[in-house]
Amino acid sequence: MKRKLSGMLAGAALSALMATSAAAEDLVIFWAEWDPANFLQELVNEYEEETGISVTVETTPWADFQTKAFTEFNARGSAYDMIVGDSQWLGAASEGGHYVDLTDFFKEHNLGEVMAPATVKYYAEYPGNSGKYWAIPAEGDAVGWSYRKDWFEDPAEMEAFKAKYGYDLAPPKTWAELTDIAEFFHRPDEDRYGIAIYTDNSYDAMVMGVENAIFSYGAELGNFETYEVDGYVNSDKAVAALENYKKLYSYTPPGWAKTFFVENNQAITEGLVAMSMNYFAFFPALLNEATNPHAAHTGFFANPAGPDGDQFAALGGQGISVVKYSENQDMAMDFLEWFIKDETQKRWAELGGYTASAAVLESDEFRQATPYNEAFYQTMFKVKDFWAVPEFAELLTSANQRLYPFIVGDEGTAKETLDALAADWEATFKKYGRGQ
């Protein structure tokens, strides 16, 4: 009898053990493969310590991220409980029924005010101004600039610059200054080049780069409520912006025709360029002596203003959404409750994540934590984004097909390029019956 009892106890212990090992794979968050995903894994490890519920951050390279996520969605798969999805997916994922509606959660926790306004507008709400929310702003991000402080502060360079352009060499405040400085440092004979910009025409890389110019020049991609594009994306301001971007391309290193965040960081670490465009999320690597030999001489600035003083930047970053097909939706909601807590958000920022929490962003502690946090803070209150409609990928394809031949291939004029793009986008919106 005793033996039988101990056998039963052993069995019970074993099954309890198995239950915990099953619980060890409790929640899965899907994200792209980059540093912030590693920071998130560190953060959620603390969630496991508190609650015993383990969370795994599963990643895939950026190039496959959209394809892999939507393949899983389309198959109604439950592999991921939550997903840190791109802002432009909101339309496709909400209309496709892949995301859980978080509107009530949002209102209950007053997240519209807890999180920075731009992050709520672009990472969470769809359609625009509808008051319907599909994600919790998780990783705030935008495009900023890094530059070589030692080149900028070299007395000989400063003197030569002042003599040539009539003003002091300093981090640019306007796109005109940015262009001057790029021209000034562009010296192919010395293997030194002016600037690194995005030129990769797959997905949204180059489009994000061009957006920085278009938005700061005071132009828009279109009217996000009526879907009108003619007179917006091909306005005189947008044309001037595109011309400026193309001009910057002539100051890039040789072979700069398929470049995105990896190449643009390399441009700084290899000592190739004076200034480099990139997402803030990639800046931590530039301050690390192990990955950047010029770390001590690398500075940062926010995307400069256009000719009329407008100053905006293209939005990166993502919100975290609950997948409709997850079998652990309740657990996922509990996790989100924890994630939005002030102390969690503060910890998230400490670990290297770019919090979207307004209180943390505004704190002096955050703004002085790194050399780029101040530029990030300033930028996050003036960001704009691409279309978030379900057919955003088609709009991106047209943009790539039109913009790339002009910028890299020197085909046609900026006006012709943007007129053609406006016509393409109009045709796409017409096809999906928008704005009629």
Next chain:
Amino acid sequence: MPTNNMTRLDPNSQAASRGLSDLSIRNLFIIPTIAFLIIFNIFPLLYSLGYSFTDFRASTNAPAKFVGLQNYRDLLNDPFIWKNFSITAKYVLISVTGQVVVGFGLAMLLNRAIPAKGLITTLLLLPMMLSMAVVGLFWKLLYDPNFGIINYFLGLGKFEWLADPDMALWAIAIVDIWMWSPFVMLLSLAGLSAVPKHLYEAAEIDRAGNIYTFFRITLPLVAPILMIAIIFRTMEAFKTFDLAYVLSSQPTTELIAIRLYKMAFQEWQTGMSSAFAYIVLIMVVAITNIYVKYLNKVKAR
């Protein structure tokens, strides 16, 4: 297949002792294959044909709406799609011609008694044993204008192989030629070694020149097997994806397979991309048919 063509089962074999009839053995081998073919080839083929007449998008819950031939009309009227086709045609022409010239040339060189012939042949075959994506990645490094070894050896300075819109397609074709010439070489070698020696002896007795011998004896006799190599390489070049995708994102290198991938898996235009895939399929079948006709003609000679 008529049953009388089948080899009879050896009455003393194990299979026979277990009582398996010829018919059941045949079924055992054929049924899984047929089932596999139907489930993974025929069924998706027909299913996607159905989708090609709808506006279906796999990324939404919206039901597919029948749109007739609209997708085909849109695709064939899209100037960008035609550009993809002409780029692909140019690519196929450059890369297959290059492979035949280089591959056949190598085969001619190897088709004689030279020391370490086996080793040389094996070494020459190495490129085609590599994965396309890996080849693409390391050629990207070789072509790099800042530190690439190609510009260094050729003394081209900062020549932009992949960033130059006109050069990029040639650069990709060169990689394809490097990778697949050995395949043409291998088939050509088989063809060349099958040419009867006495024909060459006869030509020599008649004092025929080298060029005459090549065009009148070597080439006609190797032609059928060379045609097979060309058919294989054309079909492969037509659907090239990984190499071009990894090496370059120039609009001048956007082959149809890349456009199709983007349409299907980035834009999720499932209906439209099914129609596109059918257009490509019809073209490949048509081109292959032309080759096969020609091959039969060559064989009949």
